[in-house]
Amino acid sequence: MNSKKKINMLYLMWNSKEDIMLELKNICKSYKTGDYYQKALHNVNLKFRENEFVAILGPSGSGKTTLLNIIGGLDRYDTGDLIINDVSTKEFKDSTWDAYRNNSVGFIFQSYNLISHISILENVEMGMTLSGVNASIRKEKAVEALRSVGLEKHINKKPNQLSGGQTQRVAIARALVTDPDLILADEPSGALDSNTSIQIMELIKEIAKDTIGFTGADLENLLNEAALLAVRRKKKALTMQEISDATSRVEMGTEKKSHKYSEKAKKLTAYHEAGHAVSSYYIEGHDPVKEISIIPRGMGAGGYTWYTPQEENYNSKADMLDDLISLLGGRVAEALSLNDISTGASNDLQRATSICRDMVSKYGMSDELGPVVYSDDNNEVFLGKDYGHVNNYSEATSARIDEQIEKMMRKAYSQTESILKTHYDKLELVAETLIKNEKISGDQFTQLMENGFIADEKVSENEETQAEDTEIVDGENVNEDDLSSNDTKD
Numbered sequence: 321m322n323s324k325k326k327i328n329m330l331y332l333m334w335n336s337k338e339d340i341m342l343e344l345k346n347i348c349k350s351y352k353t354g355d356y357y358q359k360a361l362h363n364v365n366l367k368f369r370e371n372e373f374v375a376i377l378g379p380s381g382s383g384k385t386t387l388l389n390i391i392g393g394l395d396r397y398d399t400g401d402l403i404i405n406d407v408s409t410k411e412f413k414d415s416t417w418d419a420y421r422n423n424s425v426g427f428i429f430q431s432y433n434l435i436s437h438i439s440i441l442e443n444v445e446m447g448m449t450l451s452g453v454n455a456s457i458r459k460e461k462a463v464e465a466l467r468s469v470g471l472e473k474h475i476n477k478k479p480n481q482l483s484g485g486q487t488q489r490v491a492i493a494r495a496l497v498t499d500p501d502l503i504l505a506d507e508p509s510g511a512l513d514s515n516t517s518i519q520i521m522e523l524i525k526e527i528a529k530d531t532i533g534f535t536g537a538d539l540e541n542l543l544n545e546a547a548l549l550a551v552r553r554k555k556k557a558l559t560m561q562e563i564s565d566a567t568s569r570v571e572m573g574t575e576k577k578s579h580k581y582s583e584k585a586k587k588l589t590a591y592h593e594a595g596h597a598v599s600s601y602y603i604e605g606h607d608p609v610k611e612i613s614i615i616p617r618g619m620g621a622g623g624y625t626w627y628t629p630q631e632e633n634y635n636s637k638a639d640m641l642d643d644l645i646s647l648l649g650g651r652v653a654e655a656l657s658l659n660d661i662s663t664g665a666s667n668d669l670q671r672a673t674s675i676c677r678d679m680v681s682k683y684g685m686s687d688e689l690g691p692v693v694y695s696d697d698n699n700e701v702f703l704g705k706d707y708g709h710v711n712n713y714s715e716a717t718s719a720r721i722d723e724q725i726e727k728m729m730r731k732a733y734s735q736t737e738s739i740l741k742t743h744y745d746k747l748e749l750v751a752e753t754l755i756k757n758e759k760i761s762g763d764q765f766t767q768l769m770e771n772g773f774i775a776d777e778k779v780s781e782n783e784e785t786q787a788e789d790t791e792i793v794d795g796e797n798v799n800e801d802d803l804s805s806n807d808t809k810d
Contacts, residue, residue, distance in 0.1 A: 342368045342391065342502075347400035349386055360386040363400070385506055392425045392504045393417045422447070426495035428505035433491070434479040440490045441466065441475040444497050460555075465497040466490070542566050587755060588654060588662055589614045589623040594751035595653025595740060596625040600646040601769055602739050605639070608766075612750070613759040622664060628762065637685045640675050644732035645739065647672040652736045653747055672732070676725040686724045694721060 349361040360383040368374065376384050389395035390402065402409045404420070412420075434443050441462055448458035466472055469489040479487055495503055546566035555562070593612050600606045607627040614623040635643075651665035684691035694713050740747050749768055753760060764774045 340367050341370045341405060343403040344391070345401045345403065347387075347390065347397045347402065349383075349390065349395070349397050361390070361397070388504045388506055392427060392502075393421045394427075423498075424501040426498060426500035426503045428488075428491050428495045428503065434487065434494075436479050439476050439478055440471065440482070443479070443490060444494045447494065447498055461497050462493075465493040468496070469493045585622070586614060587751070588658060588660070589664070590751040590754040591653045591657040591747070592650040592662070592664055593623045593625050594747050594754060595649035595651075595656075596646060597649070597765060598743060598747045598750055598769075599649030599652070599736050599739050600625075600627070601746075601765075602743065603642045603645055606642055606646060608762060610762045611759065612754060612765060614754050615758050637679065637683075640679055640685075641728075641732065643675060644672050644728065645736045647675075648733050648736045649740065652733065652740050653751075656737070656740055656744065657747070657751065672729060673725065676728040677721075679728065680721050680724045688724060689717075689720060 344364050344366045347361055347364040348359075351358045351360060364387065376387065378384050386395065390397050409417075434440070435446070441459070444462040444465055445458045448461065453461075463472065463475060466475055469492055471486060471489055471493065474482065474486065479490065482490065492505075495505070542563070543566070546562040549562045549565055553562070593614060597609050597612050600609065607629050609625060610628040611626045612624075613626075616622055647668045648665075650668055651661060654661045654665070679685040680689060681694040684693055694717065746769055749772065750760070750765065753764075753768060753774070760768070767774050
């Protein structure tokens with residue numbers, strides 16, 4: 321990126337069911353100097369979706385900083401409207417703007433705006449101090465924030481004892497420490513070297529990845545779970561470890577490490593989940609693996625493969641076909657590794673079949689049947705027939721739909737089989753690592769795939785052993801009774 325070009329970064333982490341989180345409608349802003357009026361913004365119309373990462377580019381004096389200040393409530397627009405979560409700000413009082421700035425927005429100023437006579441730890445604590453956060457809690461959170469930007473060894477230094485890049489990282493830590501809904505950054509990497517800039521941007525993006533699609537209630541539940549974990553671990557404040565573990569609990573269910581199953585079932589589960597992960601790894605553009613586990617979770621789930629969504633977008637035909645390969649990875653891996661299959665792939669097969677049906681009958685993606693919609697959004701139990709439902713198409717068409725679904729499934733199975741046979745050494749490596757460690761992080765999985773080993777064998781701190789019934793989002797139920805020596809042609 322050209323260092324001479326000024327860049328403002330705006331990162332939105334709103335979490336709501338609605339698509340548009342923040343909207344600018346015909347925003348105008350002018351500044352008066354004597355008799356001269358300077359237009360900074362003129363009829364600006366912008367919409368920002370949840371979890372968006374937006375760069376605003378423009379030459380000096382184009383109004384970038386003014387735009388950020390208006391969005392953050394530091395400056396007032398002359399005309400137009402700023403709408404936050406469907407709420408107009410036209411009638412906001414000073415106290416409402418204060419609450420918005422203090423509780424929802426994190427600022428990374430171009431000039432840093434650090435207080436020179438206090439330590440960087442105290443600078444990072446300042447926002448929490450003004451909000452009345454307990455001293456021990458704000459110190460621990462501030463230390464954690466400084467650690468995340470690589471400054472834990474400098475917490476007692478004052479700003480004038482740091483380099484320009486270090487000072488900017490303090491400003492970033494201060495913005496992140498309160499876990500704001502919205503981060504406004506005015507050239508956040510301007511004083512940093514290329515490698516550090518990349519690290520900082522990745523740090524900022526990572527904050528929202530785990531909570532894509534969360535509602536306000538979901539986030540409240542997440543933080544409550546994190547608080548419980550912190551108490552059980554005898555910590556005085558929440559850290560990213562608790563938040564990460566709580567996200568797993570909310571999305572995947574509670575770990576049941578007290579559950580015991582046979583070595584055969586454990587091996588089957590390991591190869592099943594490894595099959596999902598390895599097959600998806602070789603699909604271009606597929607969401608990366610966040611975590612793989614064979615520790616039972618939720619209501620009977622034997623394991624899971626968890627992905628980190630990279631972007632929200634409409635699924636293309638190619639994306640949906642790729643999803644089939646990933647979904648069938650577990651069943652194929654079972655057949656290849658143990659010459660056996662289990663009932664654990666039932667949910668995978670249901671989801672894969674549903675995707676095929678939607679492609680053929682709802683989205684018109686079948687080459688043979690053409691761009692025709694045959695579905696009325698009623699879920700059908702059987703492949704071509706639901707005896708409680710009257711189709712709006714003939715029996716002959718119904719049979720053709722079934723044929724297309726079967727054709728898609730068999731082709732996807734063959735492709736998945738080809739991938740896992742070609743990379744069977746990787747499948748075996750991941751599965752054996754799962755048997756040993758029971759859980760593999762996304763970074764560790766990448767190391768296995770790229771290097772053939774994990775540089776750091778340390779497994780992240782696991783959750784408590786107590787069992788708790790929690791809804792499971794994904795994962796497969798595999799136990800010894802599920803093992804079958806029946807036909808493997810599926």
